[in-house]
Amino acid sequence: MTDSNDFGHAITDSGQPVVISGWGRSPYSSSTRIDFGDTPGRYRPETLARYISALPPSNRIIARGLGRSYGDASLCAGGRFVSPDDLSQTFDFDPATLRLRVSAGVSLDEIMRRLIPSGYFVPVTPGTRYVTIGGAIAADIHGKNHHKDGSFAQHVTRMQLVTASGSEELTPADELFWATAGGLGMTGIITEATIQMRRIPTSYMKVTTERTPDLEETIVRMSSKDEQFQYSVAWIDCLATGSSLGRSVITWADHAEVADLGRKQMRDPFGYSPRTRLTAPDMAPSWLLNRASIKIFNEAWYRKAPVHAETTETIPGYFHPLDGVADWNRLYGKPGFLQYQFQIPFGAESVLRHIIERLSGARASSFLAVLKRFGPGSPGPLSFPAPGWTLALDIPINDPRIASLLDGLDYLVAGAGGRVYLAKDSRVAKDLIPVMYPGLTEWAEIAQRADPEYRFISDLGRRLELRKLPEPKASLLGTLATRNRRGPN
Amino acid sequence: MIDALGQPQCVLVIGGGSDIAAAAVDRWVDLRTDTVILAGRNFKEMETVQSKLQAHSSVKVEIAYLDLTDHSSIEPFVDDAFDRFPDIDLVLLAAGQLGDQAEDEISPSRVEAMFDTNATGTAITLTAVANRLRRLGSGAIVVLSSVAGERVRRSNYVYGSTKAALDGFSLGLADSLSGSGVRLVLIRPGFVKTKMTTHLANAPLATTPDRVADDIVAALAKNRLLTWSPGAMRWVMLVYKHLPRSIARKLPF
Numbered sequence A: 001m002t003d004s005n006d007f008g009h010a011i012t013d014s015g016q017p018v019v020i021s022g023w024g025r026s027p028y029s030s031s032t033r034i035d036f037g038d039t040p041g042r043y044r045p046e047t048l049a050r051y052i053s054a055l056p057p058s059n060r061i062i063a064r065g066l067g068r069s070y071g072d073a074s075l076c077a078g079g080r081f082v083s084p085d086d087l088s089q090t091f092d093f094d095p096a097t098l099r100l101r102v103s104a105g106v107s108l109d110e111i112m113r114r115l116i117p118s119g120y121f122v123p124v125t126p127g128t129r130y131v132t133i134g135g136a137i138a139a140d141i142h143g144k145n146h147h148k149d150g151s152f153a154q155h156v157t158r159m160q161l162v163t164a165s166g167s168e169e170l171t172p173a174d175e176l177f178w179a180t181a182g183g184l185g186m187t188g189i190i191t192e193a194t195i196q197m198r199r200i201p202t203s204y205m206k207v208t209t210e211r212t213p214d215l216e217e218t219i220v221r222m223s224s225k226d227e228q229f230q231y232s233v234a235w236i237d238c239l240a241t242g243s244s245l246g247r248s249v250i251t252w253a254d255h256a257e258v259a260d261l262g263r264k265q266m267r268d269p270f271g272y273s274p275r276t277r278l279t280a281p282d283m284a285p286s287w288l289l290n291r292a293s294i295k296i297f298n299e300a301w302y303r304k305a306p307v308h309a310e311t312t313e314t315i316p317g318y319f320h321p322l323d324g325v326a327d328w329n330r331l332y333g334k335p336g337f338l339q340y341q342f343q344i345p346f347g348a349e350s351v352l353r354h355i356i357e358r359l360s361g362a363r364a365s366s367f368l369a370v371l372k373r374f375g376p377g378s379p380g381p382l383s384f385p386a387p388g389w390t391l392a393l394d395i396p397i398n399d400p401r402i403a404s405l406l407d408g409l410d411y412l413v414a415g416a417g418g419r420v421y422l423a424k425d426s427r428v429a430k431d432l433i434p435v436m437y438p439g440l441t442e443w444a445e446i447a448q449r450a451d452p453e454y455r456f457i458s459d460l461g462r463r464l465e466l467r468k469l470p471e472p473k474a475s476l477l478g479t480l481a482t483r484n485r486r487g488p489n
Numbered sequence B: 001m002i003d004a005l006g007q008p009q010c011v012l013v014i015g016g017g018s019d020i021a022a023a024a025v026d027r028w029v030d031l032r033t034d035t036v037i038l039a040g041r042n043f044k045e046m047e048t049v050q051s052k053l054q055a056h057s058s059v060k061v062e063i064a065y066l067d068l069t070d071h072s073s074i075e076p077f078v079d080d081a082f083d084r085f086p087d088i089d090l091v092l093l094a095a096g097q098l099g100d101q102a103e104d105e106i107s108p109s110r111v112e113a114m115f116d117t118n119a120t121g122t123a124i125t126l127t128a129v130a131n132r133l134r135r136l137g138s139g140a141i142v143v144l145s146s147v148a149g150e151r152v153r154r155s156n157y158v159y160g161s162t163k164a165a166l167d168g169f170s171l172g173l174a175d176s177l178s179g180s181g182v183r184l185v186l187i188r189p190g191f192v193k194t195k196m197t198t199h200l201a202n203a204p205l206a207t208t209p210d211r212v213a214d215d216i217v218a219a220l221a222k223n224r225l226l227t228w229s230p231g232a233m234r235w236v237m238l239v240y241k242h243l244p245r246s247i248a249r250k251l252p253f
Helices: A045-054 A108-118 A133-138 A175-180 A215-228 A291-304 A315-319 A328-332 A349-361 A402-415 A430-436 A440-450 A459-463 A476-485 B019-031 B043-055 B071-084 B108-136 B154-177 B209-222 B233-241
Strands: A018-021 A028-035 A061-063 A080-082 A091-094 A099-103 A156-163 A166-170 A189-196 A204-212 A231-236 A248-255 A308-314 A337-344 A369-374 A388-396 B010-014 B035-040 B060-065 B090-093 B139-144 B182-189 B226-229
Touching: A045 A156, A045 A166, A045 A189, A061 A189, A091 A108, A099 A108, A108 A133, A133 A189, A156 A175, A166 A175, A175 A440, A204 A215, A204 A315, A215 A231, A215 A248, A215 A349, A215 A369, A308 A315, A337 A349, A337 A402, A349 A388, A349 A402, A402 A430, A402 B019, A430 A440, B010 B019, B010 B108, B019 B043, B019 B090, B019 B139, B019 B209, B035 B043, B035 B071, B043 B060, B071 B108, B090 B108, B108 B139, B108 B154, B108 B182, B139 B154, B139 B209, B154 B182, B182 B209, B209 B226, B226 B233
Parallel strands: A028 A080, A061 A080, B010 B035, B010 B090, B035 B060, B090 B139, B139 B182, B182 B226
Antiparallel strands: A018 A028, A091 A099, A099 A189, A156 A166, A156 A189, A204 A248, A204 A308, A231 A248, A231 A369, A337 A388, A369 A388
């Protein structure tokens, strides 16, 4: 495929298909990268749209950022993908309005490196800086401040979306904006967005740490104290059983004021030097992380945490501890791992407890899981965050029995009116999606209008049949069945 | 699309009447598989598998005639299956004949038939299937080989050598599929108690279709190329393979 135009730039396929996977390294599939030419980023949205429309519609296409989604959300087997390098030339910050206009391929890491030293911070950051703006919107990511500030897309004031029919400017007033936020790339290719940044007093975090003996205490303390802090998260030991079930280390934080800093820090209150200390080897054996080694790690980590402490930490230290180890996903060895993240509404804490009991009782080992309270969700029909609790944990793929274990948990989650996070999913049963996401049909209809030829479908979308519109139901019985499937949400 | 735990959604079985295949498909149907295409010669056996699968699930099962000795029909069959079911994400190759060593070894035409099915027919199938899956950029091929092919023995060298051909072909194909997004999983079962072996005396480390099926599911989940079933067979065959021929010849199995 070649498409030249007056701007003198051609877009072609890069040639050979390559095998790609998500961060969990399973599943994988092969697809061909679209090549925007020698000069990264020198493209125009119109050229991209023309390239897409010239492809036969059976050629699927998906935008892939830094590949941090865990499962198959960024995969497009037998199709084409767009890489972030080609969407990274715009970086335009206006300090007066705090608005940052950036290309979708720009990472949060780059934004932080360029703007933290001047005293500006991203509105939402997940546990890694290595996500692109396009990915952040497509997954409608959340951070430790969700209970206060909501999800990423709620801080996006404008975005540009390219489909086969052209390029479109979207604002939060458009339904396509909210179908794209959390839409996992299946409404088109996000090429640019404007983000509402925030001012920070220093580049340090004032952190309060508390250790809790069990799940009840974790729930009580987070419920009562989260409102006092902008950021909150608990690291929970999912291997602890019995009276220690759900023991956690909660960290709350606010951006530190200059007065909070030590003398050395005060000399450079906006100092920011994120470092990668280690790189995980590619040949880690899959038995390295087993139940015994993880249990020892969790125990040591819990014991070293203070019962109560107030400290000052750096932004990477508080937000992105795992970014200190490059390619840490390799530690799980060749079979890879998956991340199970779900949300259940407030009031269903007993289900949360039941799930943690099942996880700790099963042989599925995991490092510390992350527990967090969500505030109100965004209008995105496929956006994951909704009021309630969310738990995320890594599970190594070392035992086929985890398939049925997690299926059992899915039913508990769906039954409680909760959902799993699609950006992390690599295995949920497709029948549960309309229950977990009652807005699925609405979303599929909007996506269908934006992409009537079904070009933008990832492997995730195919596996879960997300873009499939339901058969028209003629009978009353059919209508009732549809209504019941919508669940309590 | 096959998921992170190796669970397929749409399975094509070559040798659809096979007990081992039926047990494996039964496990997949329990979790994610909603479409199964059974291909083979024996409709009665395949219909039994179909009704077993549909007894406890709403899986769609289609039965198709395929004779691996009819070599020119194989590629059109495979292409037609992939055209009609573009979401096939797993092909299980379970076709094969055990034969009867005593009769086979003195009959050139029976030797030809054994190789036609077990070696030539399967190699043609694998090639046609690999071509389609390469284009899809994902999916899995599961090949049922046999320990009999690891070191071909006096007592069943006709069958054993056909499996040796299939085994070697599959391992080479697996290497060629590296970088295509398609995985190949090779299973080497030992003596399996199935309808194919009811007339034979049990061999050491005899196993069942259910246990082989469990090993297939696990091999896919962990994405392992080569699996012995049972696992201990690997060590038995390692020793056996290195026995001097003069001794191996005299062993009773």
